[in-house]
Amino acid sequence: MRIPNRFAPQVLIVAVAVAIAACQPAPAPTAPEPEPYDASAGADARRIEADVRFLADDLLEGREAGRRGHDLAALYVAQRMRATGLAPAAQDDQGQRSYYQSVPMLAATREAEGAALMVHRDGGDVALAFEREFLPDADFNAAEARVTAPMVFVGQGVHAPSLGHDDFAGLDLRGRIAVLFNGAPAAFDTDRRAFHASGREKLRELAARGAVGAIFVSTDAEDARSPWAHRADNWRRPGMRLRGADGVALDTFPQLRVIARVSAAAAPRLLDAGGHSARQLFADLDAGTLHGFDLPGTATLASRSRIEPVQSRNVVGVLPGSDPALAAEHVVFSAHLDHIGIGAAVDGDSIYNGALDNALGVAIMLEAAKRLAQSPQPPKRSLLFVAVTAEEKGLLGAEWFARHPTVAADALVANVNMDMPVLLAPTSDAVPVGIEHSSLQALVEAAAAKIGVTLSPDPIPEESIFVRSDQYAFIRAGVPSIYLVGGYQGRDGIDARAINGAFLREHYHRPGDDASQPIRYDDAARLAHLNAEIGQRIADAPERPRWNEGDFFGEMFGRGKVPEGRALNEDGKPPSGQETRSPGDS
Structure with missing residues (x-):
């Protein structure tokens, strides 16, 4: 998106005013007086549009975590929270109440010089081309890393004995480089497939079995959905990981000295050997008959990699509960504030504005907060509103908040997350991803019925989106969660599903996701109303939400449960002997 010159001075004046206002001394930890609520027709949609146009402006340079554009966005959101009537719900370095929770990270940027992937066989050496055929993951533990070792193909790297599936059966990974495909078996149910498709879980399994490196190979189907060229275009963009008090990256796997990605087009150069071929392995993957081999x-x-410390921040406001018996419990609304910054130019535009992803989600959350702050029936439980950083870097801001909540950890009763509502066509529905996992389902259905919103099922369960946005950080902390996205049932004969699909193909994580798109702010206002109604019902329910009996995520992560190999110390690091390395592009 480009700013018309006639608007640039006004934008700069507003930005400076916001920055000055938000930098004033933090108010007392009580809700400030909210600005008057304009309930006239369309006012909610206009407020959402104003927020989106500011947050997705070129001035904010794509809001990359740890960069000045994101800092300005955080200042803006803090000021909007204050104007809405939310109290600051974090602490600064001096222990004073603040809207900002610091999130320490390490940034690692790949460098082309020194990167290599070479296959050594009797017929000679084969070197893959950097960027065009392979990319190493950014390394958060060593500026330079190198490993030469035998290879072992491990299918999709999934160990699920309860489902009768083990890609590692009969294979020795000790001292070897594991070669594998992404995803998880199609025969798994959606929940287990989502969990086992996680890059973090795959790398954890590889490291535990003694592998010294990993090569993820894309398939033709993957590259058709998400072209390798699009992913490789921005290899200079830094990756990030959380940073512990000792300055070391958290949630990384140092045993895996180098992790690399290979395009589907280059797969035969790696896999065509010993009677095997990439084409046949792709077919075996589709047929569910994949087996590992040396x-x-x-x-x-x-x-x-170039490694440097980076500081970013979550923005946290609270609407205190009205019931003394329940006010200590908190419902958490979340939406990620960051996007991916400045990258490879497309049609002369290098700013990735992130209007739908996720300026619109933040604006909807702010409007829901405004509705709730003005509710004639003040919510009984407290409501936290968190604009999290670094979702695009691996859910890092949400992960930090879930590990270091600004209230007691057991006080978090539910999470309602909003991420990238694609509202480019008039629709009559919304998609509450994950309602089937907990008692939140009844509350969400009642809220939707009151407002007149149809609830539709997840249209792409195979994409495992329930574990791909910030709600997953809360799920891993044992908190029942849902993820609200826009619907796909078009009104007036419009094919909303096709329009949404075109956005994902042409503008998702591209400069074209800007405020010039025909965003349906009326539908956004309806989604904000639904968010507010859901929050009100959770806050006023006699009992806190609970995982359904036998639910996979409840069994895996429910409160008081520590899955084997996944315990964390107080600082969020694994116990001694369970060191981990980067989850790559999970």
């Missing part, structure tokens, strides 16, 4: 030859992986 891959002939050895491989050399090398990477070089």
